Amino acid sequence: MRIVSLLPAATDIVAVLGLAGDLVGRTHECDWPPEAVASVPVVTRAGFSSDRMSSREISDAVGGASHQGSSLYTLDVERLAELAPDVVLTQDLCDVCAVSYTAVSRAVRVLDTGPRVVSLEPRTLTDVLGCLERVGDVLDVPDVAARRAGELRERLSKVGAAVAGRPRPRVAAIEWLDPLWPAGHWVPEQIRAAGGEPLLAEVGEHTTPMEWEALRASEPDVIVLVPCGLSPERTESEWRSLTLLPGWPDLPAVRSGQVWVLDGPAYFNRPGPRVVRGAEILAHVLHGVTAGAPTTSVQARRVGV
Numbered sequence: 483m484r485i486v487s488l489l490p491a492a493t494d495i496v497a498v499l500g501l502a503g504d505l506v507g508r509t510h511e512c513d514w515p516p517e518a519v520a521s522v523p524v525v526t527r528a529g530f531s532s533d534r535m536s537s538r539e540i541s542d543a544v545g546g547a548s549h550q551g552s553s554l555y556t557l558d559v560e561r562l563a564e565l566a567p568d569v570v571l572t573q574d575l576c577d578v579c580a581v582s583y584t585a586v587s588r589a590v591r592v593l594d595t596g597p598r599v600v601s602l603e604p605r606t607l608t609d610v611l612g613c614l615e616r617v618g619d620v621l622d623v624p625d626v627a628a629r630r631a632g633e634l635r636e637r638l639s640k641v642g643a644a645v646a647g648r649p650r651p652r653v654a655a656i657e658w659l660d661p662l663w664p665a666g667h668w669v670p671e672q673i674r675a676a677g678g679e680p681l682l683a684e685v686g687e688h689t690t691p692m693e694w695e696a697l698r699a700s701e702p703d704v705i706v707l708v709p710c711g712l713s714p715e716r717t718e719s720e721w722r723s724l725t726l727l728p729g730w731p732d733l734p735a736v737r738s739g740q741v742w743v744l745d746g747p748a749y750f751n752r753p754g755p756r757v758v759r760g761a762e763i764l765a766h767v768l769h770g771v772t773a774g775a776p777t778t779s780v781q782a783r784r785v786g787v
């Protein structure tokens with residue numbers, strides 16, 4: 483089966499299902515697993531380069547608080563036609579995160595090959611694992627998908643067991659630095675699974691920017707910085723802008739040295755199988771326990787201490 487993935491999380495799913503070799507096209511942001519996707523043709527490009535832009539400049543470029551990004555990405559329709567996919571995996575959850583379902587559907591209508599377009603729209607951890615099983619059905623590997631989903635559920639159970647009975651710190655997860663944007667959707671569930679109490683967003687919520695006073699008033703015990711699409715290194719280069727906010731030194735998390743930079747794109751921003759690893763990493767951050775593989779400094783590091 484010839485697969486084009488227009489969503490990094492979908493590429494992750496295809497890889498977990500053992501079908502990375504069937505990928506014939508991907509986005510410019512699909513980067514995992516690197517050895518499997520490096521040679522797969524790229525069929526999208528971004529409308530601007532964010533390498534030298536601040537978080538505020540990026541936010542303004544994608545539409546600011548309105549979160550409208552329908553023109554952010556260009557889909558190479560001619561290249562897509564040449565690849566002749568049987569299945570195109572896309573999304574309709576966030577136009578800032580990937581090519582929109584509307585744009586993909588419009589492009590597919592002009593193709594002669596008539597691929598099946600599958601839109602993934604998970605909002606919770608249950609949805610994420612359900613997408614894995616759904617894609618498994620579409621790609622004719624339902625048994626593999628069921629096993630992989632079962633393994634991920636078992637890992638989540640082990641995280642819960644590792645932190646059971648411990649005090650639950652209040653956790654603020656920040657998805658963007660300027661403007662401040664709380665992490666919603668499945669992230670509050672990741673925090674709960676890891677033995678914390680999520681602040682500022684509800685499970686499944688599609689969040690909007692918040693005022694600094696909202697974070698200040700929440701008095702978090704732990705702050706985790708997981709900016710969408712930014713590497714940990716990029717986040718570390720910008721996070722100190724938060725220290726200029728009035729009252730920053732007085733936050734409980736700051737006073738106790740519990741401000742962390744985590745690898746957002748790998749384990750928190752994308753609704754793919756690696757969100758389970760995100761819960762394991764959070765168990766280390768919140769309670770110092772090891773659930774799964776040991777947490778590395780690339781995956782989580784304290785800052786400001």
